[in-house]
Amino acid sequence: MKIGIVGCGGIALGYAAFLVKNGHQAVVWSPSGESARSLIGQEITASGALEGSFRIQVVGSVRELVSEAEVVIIAVPGYGHRAVIEAVVPFAREGQSFIVSAQLSLSGVYLKHSLTARGIESNVMAWATTVLMSRRTGPTSIAIGGIRQMLEVAALPGAAGAKCLDLCRTLFGDRFRIVPDILAIALGNLNPPIHMASALCNFTRIEKGEYWANYDGITPSVARLVEALDKERLSLAKAYGVTVRTVQEHYRLTFGFEEGHSIAEMAAMVHKQRQGPPGPTTLDTRFVTEDVPFGIVPLVELAARRDVPLPLHQAGTQLFCALYGRDFSKENDLLKVLPWKSIVASSESDSAELTLPE
Structure with a gap:
């Protein structure tokens, strides 16, 4: 199959390599143009x-x-989703399939309804996280830190779930499971809270540009913060009636660990066995600039609409705003175009239809 990939970062190029290795044709496009020049x-x-x-x-x-x-x-990255969706949709064809990897701030919903507004009937797949962990190490080189054993995917429309699941498996192998609700994907992304805890607790290392190993930075105390954030996320999912994996399940499914290990123990094992990627060494890190406005802020928004307290998520956001001297809550350009009334209603009725606001 011929697969078009929007982006030329580590994840996008990791996908391209994976697809080519498995007999597909990969085509990439860089929205900025700069990151693609060295690849030509x-x-x-x-x-x-x-x-x-x-x-x-x-x-x-x-x-x-x-x-x-x-x-x-x-x-x-999440901060590019709206712009690339609006760039892609005018050229979409009937019957094409679209994958958002990974969905942040319900961008899969925005993509599906932008297609529908054009009269294009296409299936959209929203992934809870990325298939692999990868970063660019040079103009034409990437380092792939791991390939996930299992991740969730939601289909829009929901009736296309089986077909979408088959497509994901055809492209990337038998590592997906379908979930019936797009909110399960929105509330199932573990990267933002994990990254929030890691970045807050290793902030001076990041600012001073010191080397630190990502998983080695998840000490027992940091792991407790991760678990406390997870309790808030799970309570929010319960309020919306969706089932999501716990942070413990996330680590086990990602790295293939047996049950019974704590978060700190699993992080230590990943560090010992694989080292994993280095932690960020610049304030311009997706741990903050992407995951706070497009991962944490939408959770706070969803919580406010159901009166669910998320004190740690809110405090973390405010701390990062103070540390950076900028208001991350205002940097999300998707929140204002999402059909919030219909999104909330869809969690209350299986028959509710999401519609774009006029």
Whole structure:
């Protein structure tokens, strides 16, 4: 299959390498154009959980990417979702499939309804997290820190769940399970709270540019904060009537651990066995600039609409606003275009339909 990938960061190129290795054709487009220049006419060299050299196609326009692809994967940071969705949708074709990896701030809902508004009937798949953990280590090289054993996917429309699940497995293997509600994906992304705890508790290392290993930074005390944040997230999911994995299940399913280990123990084992990626060494890190406005702030918004207290999530957001001297709660450009009344109503009735606001 010919797969168009929006983005040229570590995750996007990791997907391209994975797909090529498994017999598919991968085409990438960089919204900025800058990150793609070094890839033109070159092979990607992957190391880590996936090794080898892979040739991919680089295109210079979104029109070229979308018009030729059978499946389009959006693999850019959350702060780029609205812009790339609005760039992609005008060139979408009937019957194309779209994957949002990973969905943040209900961007899958915005994509589906933007397509519907154009009269395009297409299936949208929203992933709770990424299939793999990858980062660019050079102009044409990536390091893949791991490939997840299991992750959740929601389909829009829900009736296309079986077909969407088959497609995800065709592309990336038998590592997906379908969930019936898009809110289960929105409330099931563990990266934002985990990253919030890690970044807050290792903040001076980040600001001073010191090397630190990500999983080594999840000490027992940091793990307790992660678990406390998780309790708040689970209470919010319960209020919306959806079932999501716990943070313990997330670590076990991601790394293949047996039951019975604490978060701190599993983090220590990941560090010992795999080292894992380094922690961020600059304030311009997605742990904060992406995960706070597009991961934490939407949870606070959902909580406010059901009167569910999230004191740690709110406090963390306020602390980062103070540390950075900026208001992260205002940096999310998706919140104001999401159909909130219908989203909330859909959690109360299986027959409720989401509609775009006029």
